[in-house]
Amino acid sequence: MSKSKVGNFFEDFSLGQVIRHAAPRTVTSGDVALYTALYLPRFAVQSSAAFAKAIGYREAPIDDILVFHFVLGKTVPDVSLNAIANLGYADFKFLAPVYPGDTLTATSEVIGLKENSNKETGVVYVRSTGKNQHGETVLDYARWVMVKKRDKDAPVGPEVVPSLPKSVAPADLGKAVPSIDVAAYDKDLAGSPYFWDDYEVGEKIDHIDGMTVEEAEHQVATRLYQNNSKVHFNQYYEAQGRFGKRIIYGGHVISLARALSFNGLENAFHIAAVNGGRHVNPLFAGGTVFAWSEVLDKAEIPGRSDIGALRLRLVATKDHPPADFPLTTAEGKPHPAVLLDLDYWAVLPR
Amino acid sequence: MSKSKVGNFFEDFSLGQVIRHAAPRTVTSGDVALYTALYLPRFAVQSSAAFAKAIGYREAPIDDILVFHFVLGKTVPDVSLNAIANLGYADFKFLAPVYPGDTLTATSEVIGLKENSNKETGVVYVRSTGKNQHGETVLDYARWVMVKKRDKDAPVGPEVVPSLPKSVAPADLGKAVPSIDVAAYDKDLAGSPYFWDDYEVGEKIDHIDGMTVEEAEHQVATRLYQNNSKVHFNQYYEAQGRFGKRIIYGGHVISLARALSFNGLENAFHIAAVNGGRHVNPLFAGGTVFAWSEVLDKAEIPGRSDIGALRLRLVATKDHPPADFPLTTAEGKPHPAVLLDLDYWAVLPR
Amino acid sequence: MSKSKVGNFFEDFSLGQVIRHAAPRTVTSGDVALYTALYLPRFAVQSSAAFAKAIGYREAPIDDILVFHFVLGKTVPDVSLNAIANLGYADFKFLAPVYPGDTLTATSEVIGLKENSNKETGVVYVRSTGKNQHGETVLDYARWVMVKKRDKDAPVGPEVVPSLPKSVAPADLGKAVPSIDVAAYDKDLAGSPYFWDDYEVGEKIDHIDGMTVEEAEHQVATRLYQNNSKVHFNQYYEAQGRFGKRIIYGGHVISLARALSFNGLENAFHIAAVNGGRHVNPLFAGGTVFAWSEVLDKAEIPGRSDIGALRLRLVATKDHPPADFPLTTAEGKPHPAVLLDLDYWAVLPR
Known part of the structure; x- marks a missing residue:
């Protein structure tokens, strides 16, 4: 039996199972430079140590989405190597700042399992947690993915679908933000x-x-995150696959859209939480990504007079300038140009 | 009215106007690694901390052209987002070394304005200054760009064209170089x-x-510099544009030519000043860049026996090995292979 | 006479000649980030400072192959700029860990010279040594390359072929590994x-x-290593060359294969020595690289109860999933899909 791994299939997961993921990762200013070079983020807090220190950070924190990529990347070999769809996120909270030099590790607990009626796939719900070298949780989120079964006839346990909040409560926002001057x-x-x-x-x-x-x-981005999902790197296989070409990691679109959103949201310096999100269409190389935002809600954060929260919809489109704010068609279907529909809480000074 | 910006047009500028640019930027060893990976520079002072310290630097300084890219990048959203041509540079001086950990900010003062006779565009002259976190000026230069008018009929002020030196005086060179052993x-x-x-x-x-x-x-390079000029990244728009393809940032050619110039100018470890420069032709992906240099002048630097200055012409060519030193045609026109004609002062040990 | 260099030809080398190579290089966490982004390595020791410190390292060491790329890169301008084939490696040992902040320099001694019978080329044998800023040797290896003669009629000295070991002895392994907890x-x-x-x-x-x-x-990788070998970067020339396209640096394949080998060799955290290796076929952009390994031998390391050594064959293939472990054809020729056949000693905990 070979020592190399092919990833878990649906029947390999069990409710309550806790997986300690491999590849602990020290985050450095080198990662920050690459992230800047890949997306063109310009938020001052993450871009400038001097700016960050002036308002109350110890130094410039790592971009929130970059922290997410690192944590998610660790979970891929165990959770989603045999996934065919990334179905959703919920209760997704950034809980402590991450600085260069911090080492991230990740664990996931299986919180739900639901076989599909075709018995060829099932939905795996995990709660994944990223921690720093001091054991502090920096990111915590629920995610569910559709995973193939190895064997259609393999028996599976009873269906358990976890109850997850539709949105993160304002009281849970801003934990990763020090008191801002x-x-x-x-x-x-x-x-x-x-x-x-x-x-x-x-x-x-x-x-x-x-x-x-x-x-x-x-490819450079997804490897930086040590995300080894097969469909992003292997043209030999993808040439024979569903699209005939490599599929771009959905997180790459999130990072692009977030960086583009600087133009108009310059002071939304921190993503505090993600309420939900959907990769509506896949992106392939050669596509041009645009973005637009809508303010869905505003909230004061209990106990914080320095910052407030905006609930934002961030929509990324492909080859479609978003002046008309595309989202759904007249028939109520997703607009074909839409790549991403993300619902998150951003934090701004007040 | 949307909060996002579309950049200033010619009639938005006023003489004496001072713009504090956004996106302060802490420079790190991550930026240095990327710069190395993009251009293959090999100058020992910037490549080796041990070498730099041995001769008198605190540590390995950031490549001069990289400092320029960061400062210029900050000015783009305010100065040249609606520029149709980058016309020139003058009185361009590096005044203090930049080290990893330093944070750069930039300001520009409008020092000249000249509407073109077609009333559709005008030339904006700015003096841009890059400072570190201690408020020391690290780079100072004049630049002029041709910027579109939003409204052809918009009234504009009187024409002011600043007087700029044809070259930087030797006494102004070497401020960014410590006493060299x-x-x-x-x-x-x-x-x-x-x-x-x-x-x-x-x-x-x-x-x-x-x-x-x-x-x-x-694209990776230009994003690293947080230079958001539209023409470099957006194939969707450029497909409909003047060339049908993305235009490579002119500074990318400067960095390539400078790195190539190591072969023959190995000890020209510092660019002290730029007297002038011209992007003669645009570069597109797939082109192969070559370079040649000519020694235009030599100068002692008052008060410095450790270093001397060479005034150099640095010419970059496209798909044309430069053994014949192409510059102008027999008819006196620019040689079609020439991309860049840069006139600068380099510093060498003596 | 121009000050720029075109590299040494066979008749320029002399037995016993020692070359101190240019471009000392401080290695940083920026280099590590780029290396991760280029290959997707996941070995915990190099990926995590916390992991490395827990087992006995001062901090996370630089990937061994990255150290090799830096040292080799320095030798290229003097040794192999006019090489037409990279023939082999022997007695290749990593002798001390390299950490971010260390500065690498390289020297080579000519240990053998052998003109080919056609008098147009000859084989140059060098022993190259990489040292850190404290003068400690971090890497030492013999390498031989086939180099063009400038002038077919140039006289050359007597043929000297050095005697090199077929493999590195177990007692010479693990010098770069501290005592592991x-x-x-x-x-x-x-x-x-x-x-x-x-x-x-x-x-x-x-x-x-x-x-x-x-x-x-x-290209980004090879420039990062400051390896200026001509065939990797210049499509203008390579369009007229042997293959019509740029040839990928063979070391890029080694790094890809090593990173891929994590899946099944997760605890083989250090390459202690290379016994030999061959670039069987060239790789070009667009190719998909796979890898397989075979355990050739096992050895205890004298005086070390913490670690043991596996002698491994690492084979990289192109556009050929390696489930059938391709190496040679039925006729005993190299399998056409094989890119690399590397024989090395890896170190694992025991």
Whole structure:
């Protein structure tokens, strides 16, 4: 029997199973440089140590989405190597800042299992947790994926579907943000005069710019995250696959859309939580990604007068400038240009 | 009204206006690694902390052109997002070394404005200054760009064209170079026995090697500099544009040519100043960049016996090995293979 | 006479000649991030400072193959710029760990010279040594390359072929590995329960995954190593060359195969020595690289009860999943899919 792994299949998971994932990862300023080079983020808090320190951080924190990529990447070999669809996220919270030099590890607990009626696949629900070298949880989220069965006839346990919140409560936001000295927050350097109070529910923002993705770029990104999902790197297999080409990691689109959203959300310096999200269509190399946002809700954060939260819809589109804010068609179907529909809480100074 | 920005148009600028640019940027060893991976620079001072310390630096300084890219990148959203041509540079001086950990910010002052006769565009002259976190100026330069008007009929102020020096005076060179212990400067490690005294005015150097540029490479580079100029990243728009394809950031060519110039200028470890420069032709992915240099002048630097300055012409060509030193055609027009014609002062040990 | 270099030709080398190579290089966490992004290595010791410290390292060491690339890169301008084939390696030993912040320099001694009968080329044997800033040798190896003569009629000295060992002795292994606290070695985090004792001579491992290589990726990698070999970067020349396209640096294949080999060799955290190796076929962009391994031998390391050595054959293939372990054809010729056949000693906890 070979010592190499082919990943878990649906029948390999059991309810309550806890998986300690491999490949602990020390995050460095090298990762930050690459992340900048891959997406063009410009949020001042993550870009400048001087800015971050002035407002209360120990130093410039690692971009939240980069932290997510690292944690998710660790879970892939155990959870989703045989997944055919990434179905959703919920109760997704950033709980402590991550700084260069911190080492991230990840564990997942199986919190739900539901075989599909075709008996060829099933849905695996996990709660994944990323911790730093001090054992502090930096990220915690539920995720569910559709995973193939190795053997259609393999017996499986009873169906358990976990109850997950539709959104993260405002009281759970901002744990990863130290007390901010708003007077020291330089709006010119941050790039916008608009703070939390200046946004209104229902407001839509066209982020204007677009970014074309090359094969080398998404491969470099996904390897940086040590995400070894097969479909992103192997043209030999994908040539024979569903699309005939490599599928870009959905997280690459999230990072692109988040970086594009700087234009209009310059002071939304932190993603506190993700309420839900959907990869509506796959992206392939050569596509140009655009983004728009809508303010879905506003919330004060209990006990915090320095920051407030905006609930935002972040929509990424492909080869479609988003001035018309595409989301659904007249028939109520997803607009064919939409790649991503993400519902998250951002934090801004107030 | 949307909170996202579309950049300033000619009529938005006013004489004496000072713009504090967004996106302060902490420079790290991660940026240095990427810069190395993008261009193959080999100058010992920037490549080796041990070498740099031995001759008098605190540690290995950041490549001068990388400092330029960061400072320029900050100015783009405010100054040149609606530019249709980058017309020139003058009085361009590096004034202090930049080390990993330093945070760069940039400001620009509008020092000249000149509407074009077609009233559709105008030339904006700015003096841009990059500072570190201590408020020290690390780079200072004048630049002028041709910017579109939003409205042809918009009234504009009187024409002011600043007086700019044709070259930087030797007394202004070398401010970013500490006192060098020339005895500790190891010529073997640096890669050449030729110091300042060994070069002669009129000498031409074929840098021999060539480098083919890929889309992913120039995009990664330009994003690293947080330069969000539209034409470099967006194939969706550029497919409909003037060339049908993405235009490579002119600074990418400068960095390639500078790195190629190591072969023959190994000890020209610092760019002290740029007297002027012109992007003669655009570069597109797939092109192979070559370079050659000519020694235009030599100068002692007042008060410095450790280093001397060479005034160099650095010419980059496309798909044309430069053994014949192409510059102009027999008719006096720019040679069609020429991409860049840069006039700068380099510093060498003596 | 131009100051730029075109590299040494066969008749330029002399027996016993010692070359101090240019471009000393400080290795940083930025290099590590890029290396991760280029190959997807996941060995816990190199990936995690916390893991490395727990078992006895000062911090996470630099990947062995990355150290090799840096040292080899320095030798290229002097040794192999005019090489037409990289013929072999022997007696190749890693002797001290390299950490971020260390500065690497390299020297080579000519230990053999053998003109070919056609008088157009000759084989140059060098012993190359990489040292850190303290003068400690971190890597030492013999290499031989076939180098062009500038002038067919140039006289050359007598033929000297050095005697080189077929393999590195177990007593010479593990010098770059501190005493390991095996009890602190977390198998879950490392990703496998298999230690040295669990592998058997003759065992073959299919590493399963494949990685498609893009032009931008191998160019970025090879420039990172400051390896200026002409054939990797210059499509203008290579279009007229033997293959019509850029040839990927053979070391890129070694790094890909090593990273792929994590799946099945998760605890083989260190390459202690290379006994020999051959680049069987060239790789070009667009090819998908797979890998398999065979355990050729096992050895205890004298004086070390913490670690043991596995002698491994690492075979990389192109566009050929290695489940059938391709190596030679029925006629005894190299299998056409094989890119690399490497014979090395890996170290594992025991």
